[in-house]
Amino acid sequence: MAVTRSHSLSVGIVGLPNAGKSTLFNSITKNSVPAQNFPFTTIDKNVGVIGIPDSRLDKLEAFFKATKKVPSAMTFVDIAGLVKGASQGEGLGNQFLSHIREVDVIMFVLRAFNSENIVHVYDRVDPADDLEIVLSELILRDVETVEKKLGEAKKNSKNLNDKNWVLTQQFYERTLRWLGEGKPAIDMDVKDDEREWLNELWLLTNKRMMYVLNVREGIESSQVEQWVEKLQSMIANDSKNYMLTADVKMIGELSEMNVQEKIEYLSMLEDKPNLMEEVLKVVYDRLNLLTFYTGSEKEVNAWTIARGATIKEASGVIHTDLANGFITADVVNVEKLIEIGGWVSAKEKGLVKNNGRDYLIQDGDYIIIYAN
Numbered sequence: 001m002a003v004t005r006s007h008s009l010s011v012g013i014v015g016l017p018n019a020g021k022s023t024l025f026n027s028i029t030k031n032s033v034p035a036q037n038f039p040f041t042t043i044d045k046n047v048g049v050i051g052i053p054d055s056r057l058d059k060l061e062a063f064f065k066a067t068k069k070v071p072s073a074m075t076f077v078d079i080a081g082l083v084k085g086a087s088q089g090e091g092l093g094n095q096f097l098s099h100i101r102e103v104d105v106i107m108f109v110l111r112a113f114n115s116e117n118i119v120h121v122y123d124r125v126d127p128a129d130d131l132e133i134v135l136s137e138l139i140l141r142d143v144e145t146v147e148k149k150l151g152e153a154k155k156n157s158k159n160l161n162d163k164n165w166v167l168t169q170q171f172y173e174r175t176l177r178w179l180g181e182g183k184p185a186i187d188m189d190v191k192d193d194e195r196e197w198l199n200e201l202w203l204l205t206n207k208r209m210m211y212v213l214n215v216r217e218g219i220e221s222s223q224v225e226q227w228v229e230k231l232q233s234m235i236a237n238d239s240k241n242y243m244l245t246a247d248v249k250m251i252g253e254l255s256e257m258n259v260q261e262k263i264e265y266l267s268m269l270e271d272k273p274n275l276m277e278e279v280l281k282v283v284y285d286r287l288n289l290l291t292f293y294t295g296s297e298k299e300v301n302a303w304t305i306a307r308g309a310t311i312k313e314a315s316g317v318i319h320t321d322l323a324n325g326f327i328t329a330d331v332v333n334v335e336k337l338i339e340i341g342g343w344v345s346a347k348e349k350g351l352v353k354n355n356g357r358d359y360l361i362q363d364g365d366y367i368i369i370y371a372n
């Protein structure tokens with residue numbers, strides 16, 4: 001999956017009603033979205049953009065005594081709760097399915113807390129089953145999408161007698177079988193040209209996924225372990241590292257406290273929760289992202305791009321003109337730059353390398369681009 005720019009990267013928070021999605025969204029974005037004990041309260045999609053905390057950028061800002069600091073951004077979307085039948089328009093079905101289509105990462109929030117006051121739509125606590133329900137709805141919707149496309153492909157392969165259409169048809173049929181086994185499209189093993197066909201289908205399950213298990217007191221840790229194990233067995237191998245366990249409500253309360261209260265509260269805890277940091281780390285890993293830097297006294301910037309991008313592609317994240325007119329770039333690791341005392345010393349010590357368009361940008365690169 002090509003993930004190039006930082007500005008448009010977005011995470012969609014998906015799950016059953018009352019799983020803790022809005023609470024999580026609020027604590028991450030500090031937006032005041034009402035979190036209420038009522039299914040279907042979040043009718044409009046709620047979007048929050050956050051600046052990504054970055055200690056290297058902070059150091060760069062301090063080093064240059066920069067007037068302005070511009071961090072990378074990430075967008076979070078609080079998507080209304082899904083229920084069984086959503087793919088058929090149950091609840092607010094169609095509406096939120098289309099919101100999911102727009103995000104880069106799906107973050108499932110799974111309820112693992114008991115509460116008499118907070119109803120569970122299915123009247124029991126079972127995060128593994130909940131994931132199955134929500135994922136099934138997304139897959140069902142994808143099945144529908146592929147069936148439609150298969151119809152077209154069949155017609156075209158017959159009428160046009162075109163070999164490419166025959167191949168497309170076969171690929172769609174394989175995709176349908178895969179989805180039919182209850183597996184998300186993203187986990188399909190595909191060749192490069194097939195990847196293109198797959199991406200063109202805009203399937204809901206052709207997206208990177210991550211999972212937040214929302215736990216709270218009252219649940220035995222052995223029970224939580226069991227759930228985690230079951231969930232792990234349900235997801236593909238390469239997704240297994242992308243599961244977080246968090247007490248979303250506590251973290252929500254924490255985000256409401258003033259600094260003094262927060263310090264006091266945190267001092268009582270053994271593990272200091274920092275959900276935002278944890279979530280961001282998982283998203284970065286999940287999308288295989290790296291951060292690079294630009295700037296000077298006027299302004300320092302952090303930028304995000306997928307690993308494996310060339311420096312020319314990276315310059316396109318800053319501005320398309322820079323990519324179009326790209327000539328070369330000077331590159332030095334941002335921490336080394338600061339350590340050695342600045343550009344002139346870094347150059348003298350041979351730390352600055354001049355690179356052509358094909359250089360693969362590295363995490364922590366500080367770059368100066370020369371362009372027409």
Ligand SMILES: Nc1nc2c(ncn2[C@@H]2O[C@H](COP(=O)(O)OP(=O)(O)O)[C@@H](O)[C@H]2O)c(=O)[nH]1
Pocket residue numbers: 015016017018019020021022023024034035036037038039042081113114115118214215216247248249250
């Ligand atoms: N007891 C308990 N309540 C929670 C927890 N997480 C969220 N809630 C509450 O559950 C209700 C629904 O949460 P909300 O975030 O609106 O769920 P959403 O429907 O998934 O967006 C709210 O009243 C939250 O305060 C939790 O871990 N424990």
Ligand SMILES: [Mg+2]
Pocket residue numbers: 021022023035041042080081
């Ligand atoms: Mg909500």
